[in-house]
Amino acid sequence: MLLDYDRLGWLRVALVGFTAAVAAFLLLPVIFIVLLSFGSSHWLAFPPPGWTLKWYQQLLADPSWIDAALTSARIAAMAAILAVIIGLFASFSLVRGEFRGRQVLRGVLLTPMVLPVVVFAIAIYAFFLRIGLAGTTVGFVIAHTILALPFAITPITAVLEGFDKSIEDAAIVCGASPLQARLRITLPSIRIGIFSAAIFSFLASWDEVVVAIFMASPTLQTLPVKIWGSLRADLSPVVAAASSLLVGLTLCLMTVTALLRRKLSR
């Protein structure tokens, strides 16, 4: 019985073993980078000859790394806020609207997720060169909001589709205005979707490399652009330190997400 875990017999040993190997394959590079960032070898020898914190000291002492991280955080926060607000409005229309072309509209709004980023990157770069937004924070935020929008719309529409609209109607019958009903009944009910949208849109911008490589200027660099530049130059252990901090951030985000989901779905 191939879909009964308890009756797979010898096959189960093989399949569980394979699954464990793939899990190790997915996990080990992440652990490897963290270990390496504490290793004392400049040539990234592994296992390291000794342990040190000097790569972290170099990283934190270099204002260009700090600047890049702050720029990334600022742009990602603005793009996430815009994407969630615009995406929330769009989701109401996509889920509840009764007009022709609703599916087409959904397709159009989700296209930025499908189109190869490099095509969008050179297109928006050329466009911004013409209207003078290339290399500016505003340009960065606009481009990243567009890339983040599908990641905001997808979770919000998913939750909104599962929300029983008659609850909102009941509030209106009981005397709430449509706006009140939406703000005080619907929004709190779909907060899991909004929260996921915020996390995903933030990450979509925070991790974005390709558009950023084109949009960056010597004075405006995001963290991925800074890492990209270092990777092209050499494999300095400072990058391992920066990467490990990013892994730490990912773990924090995962924990917060898991905790909040548990709390919100209660």
Place this chain on the structure above:
Amino acid sequence: MQGSSFRRSSIAGLPAGSGSALPALLLVGLFFIVPVVALLLRSVTDPEPGLQNYAALFGSGTYVRVFLNTFLVASVVTAVTIVVAFPVAWMLAIMPPALGSIVFGIIILSMWTNLLTRTYAWMVLLQRTGVINRALMALGIIHEPLPLINNLAGVTIGMVYIMLPFMILPLVGTLRAIDPMTLRAAALCGASPFEAFRRILLPLSLPGIAAGGLMVFVMSLGYFVTPALLGGTSNMMLAEMIAQTVQSLLNWGLGSAAAFVLLVVTMALYAIQLRLVGASRAGGGI
């Protein structure tokens, strides 16, 4: 969704239900559709009107090789990803939840980790003096370091690593939707496990495999970062060539033409994928 007489009044603030999509539509229209269309126009107008950019693209051995190599890498990555992902998804679909959630956690961690971080890890692991070569030499399996980076092997390993979650997660859904009774019936009728796998489990999960595989293929076709860092100059992929043509050579006409080819192929495959997903959803309810 819910048919009720209050529908009209509750959306009175946003007439006809389409108005609230307006900001999104404006944003995407002005800063996505207009720039992309302008870029595509550039492929037939820059430096002068005509199809010379496309002629240059398809007439030159260098660029044709880039196209072929892009399809080769995407095909290899997709095939390997499917073969590796299927058993994992299969186990995740039927494992006890306590065990499964550990594997899910690892998949999400890997997926959410910064793309450059993951690629950097593989750059270090796969280099000539890297851990993998050293371990293989220490075990006596090889005597000379293997060339694992700046070639097809490097790109494949790095890309499969990144694509695996995108294949595993949807496949788990497909496999969970299959009714275990069908397999029990097969066993009762005397089918061997291999027979049951070949004639029941595999065909029933085929829509999910096809949809996920197509998604991985499409994503691989246009991938920039990992091939650029782990691949070699002799097997450049399309996305890197587009970026280089525009950024280093400043040849916007040629770059736009290549971008248009990538866009058309991607969109065509995506349309097929949408159909498949629709079909697998319909079939999932069996």
